[in-house]
Amino acid sequence: MSSLLEVEKKEGGRRVKDGEEGPVIRMEQVSKVYHLGEVEVPALRGVDLSISEGEFISIMGPSGSGKSTMLQILGCLDRPTSGELYIDGARISELSDSSLARLRGGKIGFVFQVFNLFPTVTALQNVELPMMILDVGRSERRERARRILEAVGLGDRENHLPSQLSGGQRQRVAIARALANNPTFILADEPTGNLDSVSGEAILEIFKTLNEEGRTIVVVTHDATVAKTAEKIVRMKDGLLEGAT
């Protein structure tokens, strides 16, 4: 596989405020409470977590542990009920909905269990989409999308529709899409959950390579094999982290 880090370097690295190597993600006493009618269901109960640049971390836990909520909060798809979340130094609670959308687009690369590709457009256009959303010019985004697809080994599949690709290939397109805007970190949700073991293995290899090249990666999973790929595992139980840093 050709180097993915090379891509990042060309686009310029992460901004570091005041020259200090602060954590990429910092959660301070984050809690999330859902209201089901009259009943209050706490999903996160004061979570502290700090992830530094270049880390590869797995968040593991059985269903009902608050793992999915954790993913949604980390992905800025939902806001904490209380507590603070900083991403790349930016305080989430201070951001408007549209600023938060832009932050998702620019700093977080999502990889979903069910791929979530747009079924009606080609692999290449799927990879271009995040750049299109962030107003990257046509020729620039096309060229960059090609290079990333090349890097994940799908250079010869760029004009295929998702339905014409295997599960493993689709997930590689999804990873390429996640890398499109050179995000601060990659957030993967059960990335091998819908794949056979061989394809799953290959996807995990890609994550490993990306991490070796300096990319920060957060994987949320219930699968121990997947979790073991990461250099650090944090476990969740009843809305709290066990053995957190």
Next chain:
Amino acid sequence: MRLEDSLELSISNLSNRGLRSWLTVLGIAIGIAAVVAILSIGAGMEANLSSRLSGFGTDVVTITPGYSGSSQQGFRFGGGGGAVKSGNLTEVDEAFLRPVLGVKYVEGRVSGRRDVIYVDERITASVTGVNPQIWRYTTTAELAAGRYLSPGDTFVVVVGDRIATKTFKRPLTLGRQLRIGNQTFTVVGILKPSTTSSDDNAIFTPRDAARKVMTEVGQREYSSIVVKTTPDANVSRVSEELEKRILITHHVTSDKKDFTVNSMQATAARLTDIMQSTTIFLGAIAAVSLLVGGIGIANTMYMSVLERTRQIGILKALGTTNREVMRLYLIESGLMGLVGGILGASLGAMISSLIPRLGVSVMGMGGGSMTTVITPKLIVLSLIFSMIVGMFSGVYPAKMAADLQPVEALRYE
């Protein structure tokens, strides 16, 4: 997201729903086609009407005995279809009207229906006795052959086009003789077909000759008085002044009015009014189908939001703001409206160009096919309107899509 990218994405979304998008577009197209066709027919009718009305002469005011809005009983002479109400317009009135400011000619006329015999054929026709000196100035009819009546004429007639060419088995030509009452009249002029058709069946003769065969009209009385105004006169103001004068000569107040002052200008305005409100009414009916088309768009967009909830979630996860999602959907619905408008306007133009060939006659106004007028303004307005209908229909679904929480949207199966 840039506007051109939004546009591209919208177009790709629409084309992916191929048949359904087209069916929705068809709904709008039919509505716009109906509106365009009806408005073009309306515009055609109006153009037709005003060209016909110009033949009436809008600078002519006619005064007739009797007033439909009054309880005053007009004294009726003579029977027959002519319904000559006479007895209250006299030479005194005529003389009294002449000095009114803005009046150029005043012409008392004597008219009625009479049996007319040409060789061995007998018909009943309207005979009008005019002032031979000024009739040629008060009439809008043009000569096809011969001459107008002139001072010193006695038992001569000028006949309308139909009288000359259609009424009798053998066409009337100059120099032929007609028998009206117990007098013989010589044809000295034949009129061209008129735009109003009212002159086509008429026979004009000098007033004095007419009196000889229309004994029911008193010696100093008229069946009508025709007033032609000066070119710079305000016709409606002149009409008012004429009315005031006759009220004085008749010694009546306006609530006991026994005559009617009617200017062609007022008639024209009234007819145009009726025509316009008819067009608006029909257009409103057509607009209902446009409304139905709009609801079709709303429905399609609503379904599409439901179907694509997950995609909206992905778009949002990838950084699309609520406003951009909203814009995406508005562009989509607006595009459906616009495409429907383009199809509909073309279809409407096609229909309206076919209508004149069907040869439907207009409101019995002397035959003549219905014409239609399509202006660039009508086309442009209908396109803008269809796009607005599309976008307006898309507002609610677009808002719904924009307000979706990314978490909810991504969870949606």
